[in-house]
Amino acid sequence: MDNCIFCKIIDGRIPSVKVYEDEFCTAFKDINPQMPVHIVVASKRHVPSVLGFGAEDKEFLGGIQLAIAKIASQEGLVENGFRVINNCGADAHQSVPHLHYHILAGGDMGERIV
Ligand code: AMP
Numbered sequence: 001m002d003n004c005i006f007c008k009i010i011d012g013r014i015p016s017v018k019v020y021e022d023e024f025c026t027a028f029k030d031i032n033p034q035m036p037v038h039i040v041v042a043s044k045r046h047v048p049s050v051l052g053f054g055a056e057d058k059e060f061l062g063g064i065q066l067a068i069a070k071i072a073s074q075e076g077l078v079e080n081g082f083r084v085i086n087n088c089g090a091d092a093h094q095s096v097p098h099l100h101y102h103i104l105a106g107g108d109m110g111e112r113i114v
């Protein structure tokens with residue numbers, strides 16, 4: 001999509017520090033990290049949120065989930081753990097309407113999710 005920042009990152013029109021890519025997603029370092037490790041895993045397909053997928057997309061969405069596990073291994077996050085967050089809509093303050101997951105790690109994030 002032409003005016004989507006994550007589509008531009010995925011196809012290289014905007015620079016990013018990419019850490020992983022496969023047919024389902026592209027992962028890159030968040031420009032405004034909220035933990036020592038903060039990786040954005042963006043769907044290869046431009047869909048505004050998880051609400052835009054259907055039953056026919058099970059393999060695609062599962063592919064992203066498996067990619068998250070691979071990225072966690074690749075980045076050495078398995079031993080101490082990591083958190084995965086998806087912001088969807090206004091209350092969650094989703095700022096980029098292109099499906100993505102945040103992988104956060106690199107320190108104790110506490111018992112509360114927010
Ligand atoms: P969300 O608020 O869940 O939509 O998350 C969007 C995330 O994208 C934020 O954490 C931003 O810091 C991050 N972000 C925005 N622009 C860029 C960029 N050019 N490169 C890397 N991360 C970005």
Ligand code: ZN
Pocket residue numbers: 001004005006007008045046047097098
């Ligand atoms: Zn997009």
